[in-house]
Amino acid sequence: MKNHKYLYLGTLSFFALSFMNIHLAVLGLICMALPVYLLLKDKKKTWCQSYCPRASLYMTLGKKRAKKGKNIPLSFIKGKLKYYVLAYFFVSLSIAALSTIQVARGHMSPMLIPRFLLIIPIPVSLPQLFTLSGFPVWFTHFSFRIFSMMTTTTVIGLILSYTYKPRTWCTICPINTISDLYIMDQKGKKITPAKRTA
Ligand code: SF4
Numbered sequence: 001m002k003n004h005k006y007l008y009l010g011t012l013s014f015f016a017l018s019f020m021n022i023h024l025a026v027l028g029l030i031c032m033a034l035p036v037y038l039l040l041k042d043k044k045k046t047w048c049q050s051y052c053p054r055a056s057l058y059m060t061l062g063k064k065r066a067k068k069g070k071n072i073p074l075s076f077i078k079g080k081l082k083y084y085v086l087a088y089f090f091v092s093l094s095i096a097a098l099s100t101i102q103v104a105r106g107h108m109s110p111m112l113i114p115r116f117l118l119i120i121p122i123p124v125s126l127p128q129l130f131t132l133s134g135f136p137v138w139f140t141h142f143s144f145r146i147f148s149m150m151t152t153t154t155v156i157g158l159i160l161s162y163t164y165k166p167r168t169w170c171t172i173c174p175i176n177t178i179s180d181l182y183i184m185d186q187k188g189k190k191i192t193p194a195k196r197t198a
Helices: 008-020 022-042 046-051 053-062 081-104 137-163 168-172 174-187
Strands: none
Touching: 008 022, 008 053, 008 137, 022 046, 022 137, 022 174, 046 174, 053 137, 053 168, 081 137, 081 168, 081 174, 137 168, 168 174
């Protein structure tokens, strides 16, 4: 990844802004939409190769452990794990969207806490340093759901980068899997799997 030096500040800014006001967590959608936009536009992994702040965070924090970490398990690269993670991503996004619709229609109470892996409440009190008035409660609910998704995947990625190689998460990241499937479909040929020592 080229020029990744300060991109990790984007990830840190996301969490800092969400701690200041949870509604800003919806900015996390940019990290989901932009890679797909660039993929469709460039027909290659432009986001992953040049702009991803999360990969930059893993590379920056994992730099010192890069040689000590174990090799990435083959099941991450060639197995079905990446498809399970992709399924989890779509289930999470669907639950976030559908529950938000239910809250907006008054059929469900808003869930105003972050959760890890959809079901485990995260015992962190977000300080909320300033208020942004005028947002409906469904938007606050949706913001918490996006924050939960971003936190879950970031924490799992950090654990993996500490255990294995810095960019282990990239081998099972939904964006990477979607990109591989799209490029494979475009070129009609097999993609070379990510290096085990990524
Ligand atoms: S695979 Fe995921 S975490 Fe890795 S660079 Fe791409 S978008 Fe970022």
